[in-house]
Amino acid sequence: MRSLNALNEKGFELIIVDNGSKSPFQTELQMNYPYKVIHAGNNLGFAGGNELGMSVASGEFIYLINNDTEIHNSFVEPIVQCFRDQPNLGMLSTLIRFYDSGLLQYAGASELSKITLRNFSIGFGEIDASKYRGFATTGFIHGASMIIPKRIYEEIGGMWSPYFLYYEEYDWCARVKRAGYQIGVLGDVEVLHKESASVGQMSPLKIQYMTRNRMLYARRNVRHWWPFTLVYLTFFVSVRDILKYTFQSQFNLIGPVIKGGISGWTHKTSS
Secondary structure (H helix, E strand, C coil), X not given: CHHHHCCCCCCCCEEEEECCCCCCCCCCCCCCCCEEEEECCCCCHHHHHHHHHHHHCCCCEEEEECCCEEECCCCHXXXXXXXXXXXXXXXXXXXXXXXXXXXXXXXXXCCCCXXXXXXXXXXXXXXXXXXXXXXXXXXXXXXXXXXXXXXXXXXXXXXXXXXXXXXXXXXXXXXXXXXXXXXXXXXXXXXXECCCCCCCCCCHHHHHHHXXXXXXXXXXXXXXXXXXXXXXXXXXXXHHHHHHHHHCCCHHHHHHHHHHHHHHHHCCCCC
């Protein structure tokens, strides 16, 4: 909010979703723009929390931006103009830098492998973003900073809430692409991201949901190949992770891998 307050930016409303905080969100900042706070009461997860905000948004475009981010450059006009210039654009991300180092985290992404579900982030670790200015199509957007026209949100719906944490944006992006729209990245807007500031780099919560949700993503989105993907994720990735955490004496992370794997095989994949 402080970074937004420093901008001379107009034409947007800010909706803050307090997603089950132990202490309800309050601020004494004197803001230069209108905003509203929605208290969820319980932690509804990444998808559920964002859905609360999107359900009351009145703008033509919905910009979902993480609470662990800062933005210091104009964004309204470049984003709106990008959608005007790209009439088939269904979803957009911005350039993202790591908050501490200033190095690029995201300037686009490759497609996910059908078997391994691995991809790579374009521009990762670079400092110079000049070659990424302007618009480019991309394989997947980044969940820390993503924009969708409200008409497309109303057409295909929001993120699949059972994910709760991780892979929601990949699943959402895949649905947008199946509906026939382009996915893009706009290098003229930059966001600073305090990566994993909310859940920690290697927390049990993160490990469990990452393990489970990549399996759910495969079952929902990898047509024909998903049984091979699940075998790979179970008997290579999960076994590898268990062995790694055992040798590193991180025994608290072994249970989350097992729980996540079981849930990944058994959880329902339909809404």
